Amino acid sequence: MSSKLRDKYLLYRIQTKRDAQAYGELYDTYVAGIYRFISFKVSSKEEAQDLTSETFLRAWHYLLESRDVASFSALLYRIARNLVIDHYRSRRATVSLDEQLEIDIDENTSPTDKGEQIKMLDINLEASAVATAMKQLKEEYRDILTLRYIEELSTAEIAEIVDKTSVHVRVLLHRATNALKALLEKNEI
Template sequence: MDKKQKKFSKIYDNYVESIYRFISIKVSSQEIAEDLTSEVFLKTWKSFQQEDKIKNPRAYLYTTARHLVIDFYRTNKEMRTISIEDTKEIEDMTAPIEAQEKQDAALEIVKQGLNALKEDYQNVVVWRYVDGLSIGEIAKILGKSKGATRVLLHRAMEQLKEGAR
């Protein structure tokens, strides 16, 4: 493995899980999440070979992931995720009995609640509460100030809460 491959390998190891999770929350199947995640890293690897260095790998990967998910939904319009209203119906219909099933259903509902949010609201919530990024780190990815990022996160949480009622 040459120097470049070693460097990229480190980036891959550090971020593959979070990028997969980020995509997985936005799409409907594991297969699609895997395909899109591979594509994110393939694109990044190509850029890495040309530029040798990526200034902020996390921001670069998340931005690429966002664009790929948007492109995916653009070409597969019928696969758009369901709204909060639909999730309530699903909740009523499934009514799982076992505890694990209950937890899975709760996760599925929160995932669907997230998907009903605007794209930038969705991202900021996932980065903050799912991936555990700091406000500063999120601000860097978004290219916004910390204050603007806090406001965005607050509005996103308000909308998510509203949807969950």
């Protein structure tokens, strides 16, 4: 059974029979993606976990109240995105970039392990640079880049999440990519 058909069937069971087990199956499918999406936007793991739990709880209540759910994944990402916005409105969380960049290399490790550690350090530094640059982008650009390249959603699904047309999303994607590239080049200097 294709994933979309399976999701529709589970949604049907949830909306007609209030089947909690069916909702558990949907949770298993989408929880990792939602957690990753939220963790990219918040500073701590605990906040990401709390917001992820809240996302699924709110999605459950939405399913019971509404009949028209075209895409459950789009619904989840939409709720997660709104929760993060509300989270930053209620609290003023700050991100310590210096903490993220602190990497210790153990002097007692073997040369091969040290090579691996340096390689990982390289990757982490590069990732940190990209992450830093993405956090400097405006919220809309950041969300679209995250949903497209990290969550690997289609432009149609992203359009449903951000409430825009597919054409508009493609244009925003192009602009966001260019903006990130410009920032990365600027930061390199």
